[in-house]
Amino acid sequence: MRVVAQRVASGAVSWEGNGATIGHGFVLLVGAGGEDDESAVQRLADKIIDLRVFADEAGRMNLSLVDVKGAALIVSQFTLFADMSKGRRPSLLKAGDPARAEQLYEVFVQRFRERGIEMRTGSFGAVMRVSIENDGPVTLVLSSDDWATRV
Numbered sequence: 001m002r003v004v005a006q007r008v009a010s011g012a013v014s015w016e017g018n019g020a021t022i023g024h025g026f027v028l029l030v031g032a033g034g035e036d037d038e039s040a041v042q043r044l045a046d047k048i049i050d051l052r053v054f055a056d057e058a059g060r061m062n063l064s065l066v067d068v069k070g071a072a073l074i075v076s077q078f079t080l081f082a083d084m085s086k087g088r089r090p091s092l093l094k095a096g097d098p099a100r101a102e103q104l105y106e107v108f109v110q111r112f113r114e115r116g117i118e119m120r121t122g123s124f125g126a127v128m129r130v131s132i133e134n135d136g137p138v139t140l141v142l143s144s145d146d147w148a149t150r151v
Helices: 040-050 098-113
Strands: 004-015 018-022 025-031 061-063 069-075 118-121 129-145
Touching: 004 069, 018 098, 018 118, 025 040, 025 098, 025 129, 040 098, 040 129, 061 129, 098 118
Parallel strands: 025 069, 069 118
Antiparallel strands: 004 018, 004 025, 004 129
16 A cells, blocks of 8 residues: 655545545545555554654644644545556556455545544545645655565
8 A cells, every 4th residue: 555645734625526625634645556455554544643743832743643633634546556667658557456445445544433533535436636735745655565574
């Protein structure tokens, strides 16, 4: 799984007459790959929830989403697995099977619910418009691939 986490003052997503918005927190662009498993997805969700990238009273990045009572806007984004090594058109073969990717996306979303994080989501697989008011900006790229060789 790959996630682009952006610290935001606000975020919104809209699709087919529907929409969702958040205030201070994270907009998370989430893509599931063909080799992901549920435990890695849950671990990645926990990592993001506990990231200390929000300012404390001294202005240092020292607080987590939980500490600041922030929200998360979670948006599926299969293009995070695009392979651009050949040609000019992205190959999306490394993106997971859509049905499995949706299951893993739901595992990721469920972990935020279990941890009590206020959150909203887009619609998996829909064409969406995402609005982001970055805060910082702070943008982090996280991947469960980073743990493949660790115990």
